[in-house]
Amino acid sequence: MKIVVTVKLVPDPNAEKRIDSATKRLVRSGVETVLNPYDEYALEAALQLKERAGGDTSVVVFSMAPEALKETLRKALAMGADEAVFLSDAGLEGSDVWATAYAMSQALKKIGFDLLIVGGLTDDGSTGAVPGALAEHLGVPCITNARKAEIADGTLRVERETDSGYQTVRGPLPALLTTALTFGEPRYASLKGIMGAKKKTIAPLTLADIGLDLAVGSDGAKMQLEAFAPPPARGKGRTVEAADGAAGAQAIFDFLKEKKLV
Amino acid sequence: MKNVIVYVEHRRGETRKVTFEMATEARTLADALGGQAHAVIVGPGATTLAEQVKTYPLNGVYVNDDPDLDTYLLDPAVDYVEAAARAIGPSLILIPNTLSGRDLAGRLAARLGAGIGADVTEFKIENGTVACVSPKMGGALITTCAIKPAEYGIATVRPNAFAAAAGGAGATMQTLEKPSGKPYAAVIEEDVEEGSGELALEEAPVVVAGGRGLGGPEPFDTLLKPLAHALGGAVGASRAAADAGWVPYSLQIGQTGKTVTPNLYIAVGISGAIQHKVGMRSSGAIVAINKDAAAAIAEFSDLLVVGDAFKIVPELTRLVEAAKA
Numbered sequence: 001m002k003i004v005v006t007v008k009l010v011p012d013p014n015a016e017k018r019i020d021s022a023t024k025r026l027v028r029s030g031v032e033t034v035l036n037p038y039d040e041y042a043l044e045a046a047l048q049l050k051e052r053a054g055g056d057t058s059v060v061v062f063s064m065a066p067e068a069l070k071e072t073l074r075k076a077l078a079m080g081a082d083e084a085v086f087l088s089d090a091g092l093e094g095s096d097v098w099a100t101a102y103a104m105s106q107a108l109k110k111i112g113f114d115l116l117i118v119g120g121l122t123d124d125g126s127t128g129a130v131p132g133a134l135a136e137h138l139g140v141p142c143i144t145n146a147r148k149a150e151i152a153d154g155t156l157r158v159e160r161e162t163d164s165g166y167q168t169v170r171g172p173l174p175a176l177l178t179t180a181l182t183f184g185e186p187r188y189a190s191l192k193g194i195m196g197a198k199k200k201t202i203a204p205l206t207l208a209d210i211g212l213d214l215a216v217g218s219d220g221a222k223m224q225l226e227a228f229a230p231p232p233a234r235g236k237g238r239t240v241e242a243a244d245g246a247a248g249a250q251a252i253f254d255f256l257k258e259k260k261l262v
Numbered sequence: 263m264k265n266v267i268v269y270v271e272h273r274r275g276e277t278r279k280v281t282f283e284m285a286t287e288a289r290t291l292a293d294a295l296g297g298q299a300h301a302v303i304v305g306p307g308a309t310t311l312a313e314q315v316k317t318y319p320l321n322g323v324y325v326n327d328d329p330d331l332d333t334y335l336l337d338p339a340v341d342y343v344e345a346a347a348r349a350i351g352p353s354l355i356l357i358p359n360t361l362s363g364r365d366l367a368g369r370l371a372a373r374l375g376a377g378i379g380a381d382v383t384e385f386k387i388e389n390g391t392v393a394c395v396s397p398k399m400g401g402a403l404i405t406t407c408a409i410k411p412a413e414y415g416i417a418t419v420r421p422n423a424f425a426a427a428a429g430g431a432g433a434t435m436q437t438l439e440k441p442s443g444k445p446y447a448a449v450i451e452e453d454v455e456e457g458s459g460e461l462a463l464e465e466a467p468v469v470v471a472g473g474r475g476l477g478g479p480e481p482f483d484t485l486l487k488p489l490a491h492a493l494g495g496a497v498g499a500s501r502a503a504a505d506a507g508w509v510p511y512s513l514q515i516g517q518t519g520k521t522v523t524p525n526l527y528i529a530v531g532i533s534g535a536i537q538h539k540v541g542m543r544s545s546g547a548i549v550a551i552n553k554d555a556a557a558a559i560a561e562f563s564d565l566l567v568v569g570d571a572f573k574i575v576p577e578l579t580r581l582v583e584a585a586k587a
Contacts (some may be wrong), residue, residue, distance in 0.1 A: 013517050016536055037518060075308035097378045098371050129418070132368025141447035143335060144365050161512070163361050164273060169335050171448040179564035180520055182511050222377025222415075226393060227406040234543065238563035239555055245573025252549055252574070253581040255565045259547050260587050261526045262493070
C-alpha cells in the first residue's frame with residue numbers, strides 16, 4: 001500500500017506576524033519555515049497506519065513550494081516518511097485554491113497512491129478548501145476531519161469529528177483523508193530518524209513533468225489579491241488591581257455596563 | 263456572476279444563525295449585482311426549514327428532503343448545489359465557513375472552475391466584480407481578494423460577521439430535482455451528536471474561556487459555566503487546558519483550535535500566548551482576569567483585572583444575574 005501525505009511549508013506559527021510598512025509584505029526574515037502543524041498530524045496518521053499495516057506499505061510526502069524551502073522536507077523524512085516528492089516551479093507563483101489543487105492533483109496522479117492524507121487546514125492561507133478540491137480533481141472519495149482510521153480489505157473506515165459530534169464513515173480506496181488534531185500528537189524525530197533522513201530521496205518535479213491542460217499560477221488563479229493590511233490596531237487597555245473578589249467583579253461589571261454588554 | 267445562492271447547512275431541519283446572516287447579505291449582494299438571491303436546502307427536514315428561511319429577503323428557495331443526505335457523506339450535497347448553480351446560472355455561492363462548509367466549497371470550486379474567497383467578513387462590489395475581505399493568519403493580516411470575472415464564484419462566510427434581518431416579499435419554494443450522477447462513495451454508518459443543548463462556540467455572542475490558571479477540570483463547570491450562562495454565552499478553553507485533558511478539544515480556542523469572534527470575550531487564568539491570541543483577538547471587547555499583572559494578555563485586553571478568579575467570577579456572576587432580574 002502506498003500512502004501519500006501532502007505537506008505545506010509555512011512560516012513558524014508561534015512567531016508574531018508583522019507587515020513591513022514600506023513594502024506592505026509579510027516580514028519573513030528571522031521567521032523559520034516549518035511543516036504546517038496540521039500536516040504533522042496527517043503524517044502521524046500515515047505513520048500509524050503504516051505501522052499497523054506492516055508489509056510493504058510506504059509513506060511518501062509530497063510538497064509544492066519554492067525551491068529554497070526544499071530542505072525543510074527533511075523534517076518529514078526524519079519523522080519517518082520513506083521518501084519525498086517536491087514540486088517546484090516559478091510558474092506556480094500566485095496560485096489560488098483552484099490552481100493549487102489542480103497542479104497538486106496532476107502531480108499526485110503521476111505519483112500514484114492508495115490513500116492520500118492531507119492536513120485539515122493550513123496555518124497561513126487557511127481556506128480549508130484544498131482537500132475537497134483535490135478529491136474532486138482526483139475523482140476519489142473525500143473523508144475529512146478523521147480522529148481514527150483503519151484499513152481492512154480495501155475499505156477505509158473512519159471516525160470523524162463533526163461540528164456537533166462524530167460520525168463513522170466508510171469508503172473504498174483509493175481515497176482522500178484529512179486528519180483532525182485529535183488523531184494523535186505528532187511524534188518527534190529521533191536522532192536516528194534525523195540521521196537517516198539525510199540519505200532519503202527528495203525527488204524533484206516541475207510543471208513540465210506533470211503535464212497540465214489548464215493554466216496555473218497567477219494566470220490560472222480565479223482569485224486576485226488586491227490588498228492586504230494589518231488589522232485595526234487594538235490598543236493596550238486598562239489594568240485594575242482588585243483588592244478582593246467583590247472589587248474585581250465590580251470593575252468588570254462597570255466595564256460591561258459602559259460597553260452596553262449587560 | 264449575477265445571482266447569489268445561499269447553501270443552507272442544517273441538521274434535520276435545524277440550522278444556525280449564519281444561515282440567516284447569509285440570506286440577508288445575499289439580498290444586498292444580488293441587488294448590487296443586478297440578479298436574484300436564492301437558497302438551497304437539501305436533506306431530511308429541508309421543507310420545514312424552508313418555511314423559516316422564506317421569511318428572509320430571497321427570491322427562491324430550492325428544496326429536496328432527500329434522505330441520501332443523511333446516508334452519504336457530503337457527496338449528494340455537492341451534486342445538488344452544483345445542479346442548482348447550473349439551473350440558476352452564473353452566481354456567487356455563499357457557504358458557511360464550517361467543517362463541512364469548507365469541504366463543500368472546495369469540491370464545488372473544482373467542479374465549477376470557481377475561485378474561493380475564504381472566511382469572508384465583508385464583501386465589496388465594484389463594477390460587477392466581487393471582492394472578499396478575509397482575516398488571514400489568525401487575524402494578523404486582512405486581505406482583500408477579487409473574484410476574477412467568471413461564471414461562478416464561491417465564498418465561505420464567517421459566522422457572526424454579517425447582520426441577519428428577516429423581511430421581503432416572500433420567496434417562492436420549489437423542488438430541486440435529484441441530480442443523476444455517479445454512485446456515492448462515502449457511507450455514513452453512525453452519526454452521533456454530542457454536547458447538544460450547549461451553544462456552539464463559534465456562534466456564541468459571549469465566550470468565557472479558561473486556561474492553566476484554573477488548575478483543573480472542575481472550575482470549568484463550577485466557575486465558568488454559570489457566568490457563561492448568565493451572559494448567554496459559551497465556555498471555551500486555552501490549549502493548555504485542552505492538552506491537560508480538563509476539557510475536550512472541541513472547546514479549544516486558538517491557532518490549533520477554533521477561531522471565535524464574540525461581542526465579549528472573558529479570559530480567565532489565560533496568559534495570552536500567541537497560540538491563543540490568534541483565535542480570539544478579533545472579539546468585540548476582551549476582558550481578562552489573571553493573577554499576574556505582567557501576563558501577555560494585558561497587551562490585547564480592553565480590561566485586565568489582577569486578582570483571584572475563584573473569588574471574582576462568582577461575584578461577577580451574581581452581579582450579572584441581579585442585573586437581569
